[in-house]
Structure formats: structure tokens, C-alpha cells
Amino acid sequence: MIDMYSEHDKQLEQQVDRALKALPDLAAPSTLAPRVMAILAARRELPWYRRSWEFWPPAVKALSLAIMIGGFGALCFAAWQLTQAAGYTVALEELGQRFAWLVTAWKTVLVLASAIAVVVKQLGTPFIAACCLALGVGYAICVGLGTICVRLAMARTY
Amino acid sequence: MRNYQNMVFSTALRLTANQAEAEDISQEVFLKAYERFGELKESPTAGGWLKTVATNLSLNHLSRYRSRWNFFSEMFSPSDPEGELPFEVAAPDDFTAHLDRADSQALVEAALQKLPPAQRVPLVLYHLEGLSYEEIAAKLRVSLGKVKTDIFRAREALRRKLGARLSEMLNPA
Numbered sequence: 001m002i003d004m005y006s007e008h009d010k011q012l013e014q015q016v017d018r019a020l021k022a023l024p025d026l027a028a029p030s031t032l033a034p035r036v037m038a039i040l041a042a043r044r045e046l047p048w049y050r051r052s053w054e055f056w057p058p059a060v061k062a063l064s065l066a067i068m069i070g071g072f073g074a075l076c077f078a079a080w081q082l083t084q085a086a087g088y089t090v091a092l093e094e095l096g097q098r099f100a101w102l103v104t105a106w107k108t109v110l111v112l113a114s115a116i117a118v119v120v121k122q123l124g125t126p127f128i129a130a131c132c133l134a135l136g137v138g139y140a141i142c143v144g145l146g147t148i149c150v151r152l153a154m155a156r157t158y
Numbered sequence: 159m160r161n162y163q164n165m166v167f168s169t170a171l172r173l174t175a176n177q178a179e180a181e182d183i184s185q186e187v188f189l190k191a192y193e194r195f196g197e198l199k200e201s202p203t204a205g206g207w208l209k210t211v212a213t214n215l216s217l218n219h220l221s222r223y224r225s226r227w228n229f230f231s232e233m234f235s236p237s238d239p240e241g242e243l244p245f246e247v248a249a250p251d252d253f254t255a256h257l258d259r260a261d262s263q264a265l266v267e268a269a270l271q272k273l274p275p276a277q278r279v280p281l282v283l284y285h286l287e288g289l290s291y292e293e294i295a296a297k298l299r300v301s302l303g304k305v306k307t308d309i310f311r312a313r314e315a316l317r318r319k320l321g322a323r324l325s326e327m328l329n330p331a
Contacts, residue, residue, distance in 0.1 A: 009310065009313075012313050012314070012317055013313060015317075016281075016285060016313045016316055016317075017285050019266050019316075019320075020266070020270070020281075020282075020285040020286055021285065021286070022263065023263055023266060023267055023270075023286075024263065025164035025165050025167075025168040026164060026167060026168040026171055026267070027164055027167075028163040028164050028166070028167035028181075028184060029167070029177070029181055031181070032163055032167065032181055032184055032185065032188075033160065033163060035181075035185055036185055036188045036189065036192075039185070039189060040189070040192055054193075
């Protein structure tokens, strides 16, 4: 366990603190201000409908907000009306028939999974262990190669 | 903007240790500031606001773009306090007498930027941004113990690399 509060550490903390606080600000690149100004100028050139909503004219903002709230309300009302309609149950049944293929597909998946389970049981534990080992080795190789690539790509960052 | 650009850029550069990333972050800070220009133009706390935004954007940037490969880089990073940093400075005895204050500051700056991010970021947040250990742990989403250890290791790394420079900066002739 590192003793963070020894006399040496306190002294070092003070020294580092004073040394870092004594550092002057670094000069920003001369390209920074022109870049910001260029982006701001380009933004000013944009028509209102291509800017973010926050910067739309107030009247348009209010109108769009009213339309959104009205649209959402209408949608909720329509959904509620639909559930009250007489043909709702019929429509629901029709919808169920239309998507019956999904149930069939799910049953097929279950049958396939059962078949795979039977095959795995037949193969035995050593074979499964060998497969797992091969997968593990493959994964380790991927991690290793990935590490090398990342280190090479980012070598100049630090 | 010109009054604050160096401060914003320094904050970003000391956290990211990357010139291009720091410039991008500074640009984003000033674009955000422009969106709140009305509030900020007369505000006496504009500098503090800009510094906070620069810090937060830098931390966001670090977590967004580096978390994916940090695992790999940490495998080789010299986080061990006894390990050598990838930073070469002549032995302190070679040039102690000839360094002026600006040179010492440049060395400290370079040594700081060469620290591994796991050490540099909490060190900068603690000493330059004035955050407490607890605040740093919360911001970086790491344990309090890790923050203390990383800052301790960062100070030790600076001491090893700078040696007499630290004292010299504090007691200039």
C-alpha cells in the first residue's frame, strides 16, 4: 500500500503544485480563431430551416412546437379511437394471420436448436473442449494482432 | 475570443496531449460559447465557464475516442512507477546551471505531456483545474484509490524526470 501522506509526498505534492501552477498558458495555434470565425460565418449563411431548431425564428419555433404537440395529441387520440372501434378484434386477428409465418419460423429455430443439442451430446465433452480451446486461441490471436495494430497506429500519440 | 484562446487551448492540450485534438476541442468550446454569446459577453465568469467547458469536452473526447483501444495501450504503457517514460531528457547534472525559467517551464510542460493519460489527466485535474480527489474519481468514473495512486505515480514520474528542475522553478536565482 502506498503511503500517500508521508512528509516526502507532501513536499513533492507542493513542489509539483507550484511548478504546474507556474506554467504559463500555451499559445493557441494561429489557425484557431480563423477556423472558428469561418464556421460561424458559414452558419450565418445557412437558411433558417437548415440550422438547428434552437436558432429558428421565434414565430416558426412556436408554430413548429404547436404542430408537433397537435400531431402527437392527434396520434394518441387516433390510437384510442382505434381500440374502441368494433372492428378492432377482427383487425387484430387479421394481423395475427398475416404474421403467422413468424410463429412457423420460431418453431423451425427451436427444432434446429434441438437437433444441434443432440449432435453436441453425441460428439462428447473432449470435442467440445477442443472447440472451445480453438476459439480461445483464435480470440487471443485477434487480441494480439489488434494490440500490435493499435500500438503501431497510435505510436505518435504518446 | 483572443483573450481566452490560449487558456482554452492550454486546458485542452494538457488533458489530451495532442495538438490537433486540442485545437478541435478549442474550436468546439468557442462555437458553444458563441451560442451563449448573449449571456457570456458581459459575464465576469466567462473565463471560468470556458475553462469548465474545455475540461468537460476534453474528458468526453478522451473517453469517447480512447476507451476502445485504451485496454491495448495500457498493456504497454509505463504505468509502473519504476518503469521508464517514453521521454528523454538529459541527466539533470548536465545542464542545471544553464537553464532559465522558460526552459524549465518548457521541460515541465513536455514531461507533463509525455505522462501516460491515466496519470496525466488526474494530475492536471487536481493541480491545474483544482478538483478534489473525489470529484476526479466521479468525473473519470474510477475509484478514489486509483485516482490517488495515479496522481502519486504522476508526481513521482515528474520528480524522476525533472529532478532539480522542480526546485529550481520554485526558487529561481
